Amino acid sequence: MTGMRPAEIRVSEIFGPTIQGEGALTGLPTVFVRTGGCDYRCSWCDSLHAVDSAYRDEWRALTVEEVWSEVTRLSGGVPVMVSLSGGNPAIQPLGELIARGHREGYRFALETQGSVARDWFADLDMLVLSPKPPSSGMETEWDDFDACLRSSRGKPQTALKIVVFDDADYAYARAAAARHPQLPVYLQPGNHTPPPPDDDDAPIDIDGVMERMRWLVDRVIADKWFEVRVLPQLHVLIWGNRRGV
Amino acid sequence: MTGMRPAEIRVSEIFGPTIQGEGALTGLPTVFVRTGGCDYRCSWCDSLHAVDSAYRDEWRALTVEEVWSEVTRLSGGVPVMVSLSGGNPAIQPLGELIARGHREGYRFALETQGSVARDWFADLDMLVLSPKPPSSGMETEWDDFDACLRSSRGKPQTALKIVVFDDADYAYARAAAARHPQLPVYLQPGNHTPPPPDDDDAPIDIDGVMERMRWLVDRVIADKWFEVRVLPQLHVLIWGNRRGV
Numbered sequence: 001m002t003g004m005r006p007a008e009i010r011v012s013e014i015f016g017p018t019i020q021g022e023g024a025l026t027g028l029p030t031v032f033v034r035t036g037g038c039d040y041r042c043s044w045c046d047s048l049h050a051v052d053s054a055y056r057d058e059w060r061a062l063t064v065e066e067v068w069s070e071v072t073r074l075s076g077g078v079p080v081m082v083s084l085s086g087g088n089p090a091i092q093p094l095g096e097l098i099a100r101g102h103r104e105g106y107r108f109a110l111e112t113q114g115s116v117a118r119d120w121f122a123d124l125d126m127l128v129l130s131p132k133p134p135s136s137g138m139e140t141e142w143d144d145f146d147a148c149l150r151s152s153r154g155k156p157q158t159a160l161k162i163v164v165f166d167d168a169d170y171a172y173a174r175a176a177a178a179r180h181p182q183l184p185v186y187l188q189p190g191n192h193t194p195p196p197p198d199d200d201d202a203p204i205d206i207d208g209v210m211e212r213m214r215w216l217v218d219r220v221i222a223d224k225w226f227e228v229r230v231l232p233q234l235h236v237l238i239w240g241n242r243r244g245v
Numbered sequence: 246m247t248g249m250r251p252a253e254i255r256v257s258e259i260f261g262p263t264i265q266g267e268g269a270l271t272g273l274p275t276v277f278v279r280t281g282g283c284d285y286r287c288s289w290c291d292s293l294h295a296v297d298s299a300y301r302d303e304w305r306a307l308t309v310e311e312v313w314s315e316v317t318r319l320s321g322g323v324p325v326m327v328s329l330s331g332g333n334p335a336i337q338p339l340g341e342l343i344a345r346g347h348r349e350g351y352r353f354a355l356e357t358q359g360s361v362a363r364d365w366f367a368d369l370d371m372l373v374l375s376p377k378p379p380s381s382g383m384e385t386e387w388d389d390f391d392a393c394l395r396s397s398r399g400k401p402q403t404a405l406k407i408v409v410f411d412d413a414d415y416a417y418a419r420a421a422a423a424r425h426p427q428l429p430v431y432l433q434p435g436n437h438t439p440p441p442p443d444d445d446d447a448p449i450d451i452d453g454v455m456e457r458m459r460w461l462v463d464r465v466i467a468d469k470w471f472e473v474r475v476l477p478q479l480h481v482l483i484w485g486n487r488r489g490v
Binding site: 018080 | 263273320326458465466471482
């Protein structure tokens, strides 16, 4: 990692196109640029290989052109939605990449916990703010979160996506939604059997995930919370914990 | 069914709220008003109890106020999305029901194959046009379909949703999308084990549905069809063939 120039992007993996498995764009063919590094360390992180610095020797420092060349190779040069995920992609310099892709008709969605605001959020097509509930072990700094919202200047389509494992998470989700009544809210049952970073084929408790999905549907219905969307991680249902799909 | 007054609605079932399992509104809490009767008879129909006239003695002829009273009882008086489905709900007089619900802040989505156009399509919040591919055994009259689009006068959010079982269906979906480049397209893998009308607990081949889902994702990716959404029937994954959820 020596000699890393300022404009380089720390990349954990670039893969796709495959369908987006979460949130507002579920089902849409997407190329994923997963950046390396995160200012959070969620207890149930399902992308530790892009978070834990123990894996940083698997990350690459790439120029915008290098990232862009991989994206266009994967998409066969046909404009596609690009999801900037991580880790926390907000800690990477991604503004230039977005401008580069927009010139060729690609679109960009970014998913972040909302801890670090960037001016270039306003250039996105979709901003997914995914504040982390109590079960993550993290604490939300709402001032930082609101700064993220302000940086977007109302330009990208913006949504809240909140992972829910238990009652405390659910209460957190309700409060987060109440703080931001203008934002569409997506709830996602947590996967309590996330893949260990070294084992692509680790078993996943699909029955447990679906049980939590049914519980979550029952909760929102019982509360008459009718403006929310409840969606499972579709890729997990289709492919389990396998990476790169 | 004697003495049925003109304004009455033929109802197969009213249930919910539960989450919408298909298409653009997947995951959204919804009350379903399933009307009885259909001008189509698709080979793989998953709602035969609302289609086949053998079941018409289970259907009720209800006034707008009767339907509305059931919807509001189910939603506890809290505005919710109401899905008008069937059968083909377009053959029922639903304009007054929509106006009734709008006055109380409810929203309405209608799902139809697009064979019968109605002026009141323009009053919907969402119009889902679901033309039936070759595997259904039905033939699409595109003039009638286009009349449906015209009736909506561009007012509701409108989407195409197409069930895909095989290569011929996929080719049909591509052609339908090409005819209507302005409409978002949702592809849905078919369920080849739909529930028999008399057996709520009939087994469902989830593995087969997911196999078809993976196949469909592979098809759109291989074709670089990047503007489409591929979504399974979420309710089937969560609850199997069970009715009323």
